[in-house]
Amino acid sequence: MPHREWDAEADVVIVGFGGAGACAAIDACDRGADVLVLDRFQGGGATAISGGxxxxxxxxxxxxxxxxxxxxxxxxxxxxxxxxxxxxxxxxxxxxxxxxxxxxxxxxxxxxxxxxxxxxxxxxxxxxxxxxxxxxxxxxxxxxxxxxxxxxxxAKGAGVSGKPLFGALRRAVARRPIAVRTQTKARRLVTDGERIVGVEVSEIGGRVPRGLHRVLAWAGRKLNIYYRPLGRMLDGPVANLERRHGVPRRYRARRGVVLAAGGFVFNRQLVAEHAPAYRRGSSLGTIADDGSGIALGESVGGRADRLHRVSAWRFFNPPLAMVDGVLVNNRGERICNEAYYGARIGDRVARQPDSEAYLIIDARTRAEALRQAPSQTLWFQRLQAEYVLRIGHVRATDLPTLARSRGIDPDGLAHTIEEYNAGAAAGHDRMGKDPAHVHPLSSGPFYAIDCSIRTQPGFPIPMITLGGLTVDETTGAVTREDGSPVPGLYAAGRNAVGVCSESYVSGLSIADCVFSGRRVAAALTEKRFQEEQA
Incomplete structure (x- = not known):
């Protein structure tokens, strides 16, 4: 049943103040719409802690x-x-x-x-x-x-550039008459029986609870980046504050609601259900990436798709010399071209038995990688390189011993390295790796670095989910099983199936946030839409 009373209203109500939500808000406002943005925390989402x-x-x-x-x-x-x-x-x-x-x-x-x-x-x-x-x-x-x-x-900025990228978008929103309500969790979509007309939320009330929620959420976000078990300890207190001090409110959307609340990588139950090969990876984002936005869309008939697609980033370059190694599964079989982008490598690892993979390098490769590390890495890459090259590996004087120590089939590894070395001697790699990085692995001792999909101290494998709600590709309207739109409901960013919902390369998700966010802004403000709603 529709609500007769609303706490506020706007032409466009956006759930989620990350990259997609910010882009949708800015463009819709500049096109003449009255905009309200809601966010469970302080805004930024996964975009603000990304590489920008x-x-x-x-x-x-x-x-x-x-x-x-x-x-x-x-x-x-x-x-x-x-x-x-x-x-x-x-x-x-x-x-x-x-x-x-x-x-x-x-x-x-x-x-x-x-x-x-x-x-x-x-x-x-x-x-x-x-x-x-x-x-x-x-x-x-x-x-x-x-x-x-x-x-x-x-985006230009020291360290990782998600912060300056989203900081600019936040300031652009602040310069406009866009209402932003933080520490506000969307609970339910409101319908008048035909279309989505608003959102029911729970907004933390009281100065002290809001301050404590803000501090705990900030600390949890930091801890989750580096060590999820510590961050998980704050999930309960954060949820308890939301439950005990949440004030129910209702916001009306005259033209439409936009779901831009991120993916579901922090919902481990959903990850295990839809993408079990990735269940041991490290979540990248915030605990608001729990699939709640997707669930809101499904609750009113929207269809979810591509939930099995996850991007896990197994980066071992830089230093670049690491590309000279050979990546094998636990059978000793080579997996892929080691020069591939880390997300593609992660995808190939996920297809292996038990999602296991090991990078095999020799003494020459290790020495060169240690030499390159200071000049080729940022601080977090340097820590990872130092860990895997000095501590986080198994070492042996010969390949058979290395294989047995690491749980790799010795015969399979011997065959793979023999074939690889023969190709290197002939100046050819059957998987197409750049000849500059194809060298015989022959100078012991040898090292096996665990590149499996599992969280390791010093060598995490960050991941994001790629699937979401199906949408009309012209407007961003959420669609049902039969392909018809859910009137008044739109989705953008990782709440929606988009350009990066099959595979991922760096920058494709944020680019899709801009593309899909501006798409829904155009659809909700074009003259034809306004005439149809009159």
Whole structure:
């Protein structure tokens, strides 16, 4: 039944104040809509603690400044392979065509970028560089399908750049007449029997409970990044404050509700149910990434899809010398090209028996990696490199002993390394790895580094979920099983199936947040929509 009384109302009510929610709010406001944004915590979501990378191409000014020519067609050809039909060709083409403008849009709202090109392939560049190859562009079959171009645009800022990226979006929201209500948890969507007309929430009341909730949530977010067991200890107190001091409120949406509340990587039950191979990985985001936004959509008939797709990032480069190693499963079989982007490596690891994988390196590779580490890494990458190279490995004087010590089939490993070394001697790698990183593994001692999908001290495997609610790809409206829209309900970012819902490369999720957030803003403010609702 519809509510007759509302605590406030707006044209557009947005659930979630992360990257997608902020972009939707800014663009909807600039198009003339009255906007209200709700967030369980203080805003930022996973975007604020991300690397702050936006995947953009087709000839951005920063690509040109770095001396690279890129075209929409080349970007589209590359992403067709990565996305594998998760969205229509028309939508993917629109994403690529709008890419340069969406980057300029971010810059107009204060997000800083520049064209300082990283000198080597890396999972994340150092503070001197803000443009890089952030995916698999340089490796076959991708390099065969499209002319490679660097499309990873890292927001300029020391450390990890999610903070300055979202900080600029937050300030852009603050400069506008956009109402933002924090420490407000969406509980239920309100319908008038035909369409979604509002949101029921629980908003923490009282100065002391709000202050304590803010501090605990901040501490929990920090702890969850580095060691989830400690962060988990604060989940209960946070939820208890929400339960004991939550004040029920109702907010009306005259035109529509937008769900932009993130994925479900912190809902371990859902992860185990839909993506069991990833159940031992490390969650990246906040505890608000619990699937609640997706559940809201499902509660009114929306359809969820691609929930089995998770991106787990098994990065062992930098230092770049680590790419010289051979990645095998517990049968000793080689898994993939070690120069692939970490998310693609993680995807391949998830397909192995018990989701186990081990990087085999020799003494030469280890020595070179230790030499490179100081100049090629940021602090968190340096800690990881020092851990796996000095402590977090199994060491043996010969390969058979290494295999037995690590639980790898000795015969399988012997065959794989023999084949790999023969290819290296011939100057060829059957998996297409760059010849510069194909060297015989022959100088003992040998080392096995555990690259399995499981949380390890010093060597985590961060992951995000990629699936969400199905949407109309033109408007972002949430759709039912039969493909019809749920009137008045929209989704963006990781609440929605989007461009990165099959596979992931750095920057693709934030780029999709901008694309999908602006898409719903346009749909909810276009003249035809307003005339239909009159």
């Amino acid at each position: 990378v936006v995947y953009a191409g087709g000839g951005t000014q920063h690509q040109r400044a770095a001396g690279f020519e890129d075209t929409t067609e080349a970007m589209l050809d590359y992403l067709r392979l990565e996305t594998d039909g998760v969205v229509s060709d028309e939508t993917l083409a629109r994403f690529c065509e709008q890419s340069p403008d969406n980057l300029r849009w971010l810059e107009r709202h204060g997000v800083p970028f520049e064209g300082s090109m990283a000198p080597r392939k890396t999972s994340y560049p150092t503070n001197e560089h803000y443009l890089y190859y952030s995916g698999n562009e340089l490796a076959p079959p991708f390099s065969d399908a499209a002319v490679p171009a660097p499309r990873g645009h890292r």
